[in-house]
Amino acid sequence: MYDWLLFLHVLSAFALVATVVIFSAFALDMATDSRLLAVGNALWNVGGFGTLVLGIWLALYVDGYEIWDGWIVTAIVLFAIATELGRRAQLGYTPAAGGSEAGAAITGAPPAALMHWLRSLVVLALLVVMIYKPGA
Amino acid sequence: MLATIRPDSWSFPLLLHVLGAMVLVGTLVLAASALILAWRDGSASLVRLGYRSLLIGALPAWIVMRGAAEWIADKEGLTGDKVPSWVDLGYSTAEPGLLLLLISTVLAGLAVRRAGRAERSGGGGFSRASTVLVSLVLIAYLVAIWAMTTKPV
Numbered sequence: 477m478y479d480w481l482l483f484l485h486v487l488s489a490f491a492l493v494a495t496v497v498i499f500s501a502f503a504l505d506m507a508t509d510s511r512l513l514a515v516g517n518a519l520w521n522v523g524g525f526g527t528l529v530l531g532i533w534l535a536l537y538v539d540g541y542e543i544w545d546g547w548i549v550t551a552i553v554l555f556a557i558a559t560e561l562g563r564r565a566q567l568g569y570t571p572a573a574g575g576s577e578a579g580a581a582i583t584g585a586p587p588a589a590l591m592h593w594l595r596s597l598v599v600l601a602l603l604v605v606m607i608y609k610p611g612a
Numbered sequence: 613m614l615a616t617i618r619p620d621s622w623s624f625p626l627l628l629h630v631l632g633a634m635v636l637v638g639t640l641v642l643a644a645s646a647l648i649l650a651w652r653d654g655s656a657s658l659v660r661l662g663y664r665s666l667l668i669g670a671l672p673a674w675i676v677m678r679g680a681a682e683w684i685a686d687k688e689g690l691t692g693d694k695v696p697s698w699v700d701l702g703y704s705t706a707e708p709g710l711l712l713l714l715i716s717t718v719l720a721g722l723a724v725r726r727a728g729r730a731e732r733s734g735g736g737g738f739s740r741a742s743t744v745l746v747s748l749v750l751i752a753y754l755v756a757i758w759a760m761t762t763k764p765v
Contacts, residue, residue, distance in 0.1 A: 479762035486761045487754070490637050497638030497669065498645070507646070507661050515645050603634070607627045608620075 481534050488526025489606070495520040495562070496596050502569050503589040513569055520562055528555060546611045554602045561595035564588070625683040632677030633757070639669030640750045647720070647743040656727035659739050663720035666746070670713055678706055701759040705752045712752075716745035 498516035501507035535541045535548050542548070568588020618626070643665040650658035681702065685691055690699050723739035 483758050483761040487757060490634050490757065493634035494638035494641040497635060497665075498642050501642055501661060501665065506664055509646075509649065509655070509658060511649055512642070512645055512661075515641075519641070600631075603631060604627060607630065608623050 478534075478537060481530055481537065484526055485530040485534055488523040488530060489603070491519040491523030492527060492558075492599060493603075495523065496592075496599050499562070499565060499569070499592045500596070503565075503592045510570070513566065517566060520559070524555065524559060528552070541612070547605050547609045550610075551602055551605050554598050554605065558595050558598040558602065561591045561598060565591035565595060622684060622687050625680050625687055629677060629680035629684050632673050632675075632680055633753075633760075636670055636673035636677050637750070637753055637757070639665045639673055640746055640753065643670065643716075643720070644743065644746045644750055647739060647746060651740055651743055656724075659720065659723050659727045662739075662742065662746075663717065663724045666713065666717040666720055666742075671717065674706075674710055674713060678710075681706070696763070698759045698763045702756050705756040705759075709749045709752050709756075712745050712749045716742040716749070719745070 495516045498507075498512055498519070502513065531548075531551070532543060535543045535545070565588050568591060643662045646658045646662040646665065649655065650662065685695075685699060690696065695703075719738045719742035723736065723742060726736055726738060
């Protein structure tokens with residue numbers, strides 16, 4: 477039970493980073509295809525649900541961790557911030573990613589790229605919190 | 613289930629290993645998505661994206677992941693005769709995975725050249741072969757993630 481919870485929780489975290497990588501291709505003007513944006517958003521939704529629900533499940537399941545532990549609360553707050561930044565980045569990229577070849581000129585406009593890179597930093601901070609578990 | 617706390621000195625190499633693995637899998641997902649879409653509609657720009665994500669994303673990420681794996685294995689004393697099966701599984705997916713990654717990068721590069729000559733060809737057979745290999749590597753690394761997290765004896 478614990479093994480599967482942990483595996484699916486970690487796999488979900490991989491999906492979140494895959495979203496960040498896909499959005500990086502847009503931020504670096506390497507991608508313009510709206511279907512890739514859709515893949516990225518789907519991965520964030522599935523990964524976000526998995527990390528959050530399974531993470532809380534793990535916190536309840538494992539003795540020594542509590543849902544109100546500082547590092548777990550910090551992680552949840554960071555996830556919420558990352559989700560909002562990602563939503564804003566997506567709004568910036570959606571008009572540009574209208575077709576497989578269209579929109580190259582406006583893809584990577586500063587606000588969307590800024591939101592994306594900020595989300596990337598927050599996701600990195602989330603990973604640091606998960607590995608170091610400060611206060612645990 | 614009781615929480616286990618690892619020594620602080622293990623955290624940084626573990627962070628690098630996990631980060632490298634996450635970026636590696638993320639770039640493989642990007643490359644596979646781009647190449648699969650290119651397979652369907654023959655887009656040269658998607659083939660180029662698949663190639664670039666393998667070359668400047670997946671290969672450097674593999675080096676970070678593998679280098680940090682060696683570092684953390686050394687810290688944990690999981691070397692020599694003391695290598696458990698889950699670490700062995702990690703090695704046996706990482707190294708062949710690199711070989712397939714290199715081959716698929718070369719194939720994607722050839723597909724980019726071909727697509728440059730004939731727009732909408734999508735790189736033809738080179739691109740499709742690269743798509744298959746990248747998908748295989750991705751599946752192998754998902755198995756590795758399972759082994760790294762569940763640590764079967």
